[in-house]
Amino acid sequence: MKRLKKDNVVSFLKEMNKKEKVFCPQSVDGRDLMFMPLEEGVYTGNIGKTTISAKTVLFPQTEEILSFTEKSISKTIDASKTLLFGIRPCEMKAIQFVDQFMTRDNFIDPHYQSRREKVTTIAIACHEPPSDTCFCVDAGGMPYLENGYDVQLFDAGDYYMALSGSEHGEEILANKYFEKGDEEDKERLEEIKNKALHSQKNSPGMQKAIEILRENKPDEAFWEGLADRCINCGGCVYVCPTCTCFNVYDLPSQGGHIRCRSWDACVHAGFTRETSGHNPRPTQGSRLARRHEHKLKFDIVNFKESGCVGCGRCSDTCPVGLGAIEIIQELNAL
Ligand code: SF4
Ligand code: SF4
Incomplete structure (x- = not known):
């Protein structure tokens, strides 16, 4: 297990942004929290719950899908390497759900799929619900992920504990900003998970x-x-x-x-x-x-x-x- 100091998050994201387009929750005009390209808003360290979900990255609000003239037609594929930092567990579950939907019955949506193949995910588990309207546990989910991520971070105060969930995740954890944890991190992680599981009060049924x-x-x-x-x-x-x-x-x-x-x-x-x-x-x-x-x-x-x-x-x-x-x-x- 590794650690990422919260003070180092922006430096880490800026370094990653040189290799792939980084999206993370940022504040817009000091109000809405939105999932947007690094430095287009203000990263305050508040991961919270974004007003609109990260689906805007994989399935943009408006996109060109093809162009044509009287003589020719060509498909427009607009996908580049992308890092989604600060994905919440419910949102990661939603991406996995949309993955199924967009590839069902071998009918593959090429625009979604080409973006999805180039996405790396750094999820941040919820140590407490980001809002009173969260009900992921009631909906059959959990405030942290068992699989399906590249890296998952757990909030431990002034640093995040970091677990890798894929080969690419391992590579990310080799980055200089990820430091070695100590002996007690394993125990601390179980405490955070346990507390998170019991902190969600909203249960609509x-x-x-x-x-x-x-x-x-x-x-x-x-x-x-x-x-x-x-x-x-x-x-x-x-x-x-x-x-x-x-x-x-x-x-x-x-x-x-x-x-x-x-x-x-x-x-x-x-x-x-x-x-x-x-x-x-x-x-x-x-x-x-x-x-x-x-x-x-x-x-x-x-x-x-x-x-x-x-x-x-x-x-x-x-x-x-x-x-x-x-x-x-x-x-x-x-
Ligand atoms: S259910 Fe509410 S949010 Fe949805 S369309 Fe109606 S008024 Fe708008
Ligand atoms: S609570 Fe359920 S239906 Fe409402 S926005 Fe979230 S996933 Fe969609």
């Missing part, structure tokens, strides 16, 4: 909600009653680390056209409306049902795990109290 959905208990009136409050802003979808709805459109560009994709949201009527004008999800209630059934029912059928990792971002964001926590609580009350 996701497993019971999954059961209630499996039994088809909520009816149309349940969803329409909740959806009366929804202002259809899409915030819950945009901030979610596992949501990947997108729209595709063409724009004129330098004698030809480019095809782009941008985030979309299943809560918008236009997302499901068909060319004929028919909409299989015609009401806000049916779209709200679709979003939550997708995560807590059909993802479990398709991927053997829920599509919600319990980050709580949708509850932080929704202006009318219709995030996953509130929906789970409403389901539990049926």
Whole structure:
């Protein structure tokens, strides 16, 4: 086990930034914490929970996917070596979930996949929940990771304890900024893990909600009653680390056209409306049902795990109290 002094984090990241593009949680205008390229915001040492998840790196809000003229067509792949520093365990789980989604049935999304192959992850375990809306443990996760990372850091006060989870992680720990730990670090690590496991108080009852959905208990009136409050802003979808709805459109560009994709949201009527004008999800209630059934029912059928990792971002964001926590609580009350 190695150590990384918190005072050395920025120097380490600057050194890494010479070889690969480093993204980490940074403060913007002293307010929102965002996952962004090093030095585009201010790294304060607060890893916290970013307002929008790190999916912005692997699945950007808007990207060009191909360009074409009357005579030719070419795919645009924009991927370079990237280091994600400060990924929280729930977010790492979300990336693993999206990995499955983007490669399911051998239908591989080349844009996501080419970025993913070039990403190194340095996760930071949560020694305490970054916010009151975190419920990863209730959602079947943990405040630290057992696998799936390159390096995982544990907060031990003025330094991080560092574990490698891959060959590349071993190489990173050979960097001069990682120092040798002492005999007691192993014991200290177990204490941190144990404390972290018991420090999360938010427990909305996701497993019971999954059961209630499996039994088809909520009816149309349940969803329409909740959806009366929804202002259809899409915030819950945009901030979610596992949501990947997108729209595709063409724009004129330098004698030809480019095809782009941008985030979309299943809560918008236009997302499901068909060319004929028919909409299989015609009401806000049916779209709200679709979003939550997708995560807590059909993802479990398709991927053997829920599509919600319990980050709580949708509850932080929704202006009318219709995030996953509130929906789970409403389901539990049926
Ligand atoms: S549904 Fe909400 S709580 Fe669950 S992963 Fe998405 S943003 Fe996080
Ligand atoms: S964030 Fe809330 S109000 Fe906005 S679309 Fe989602 S559920 Fe509706």
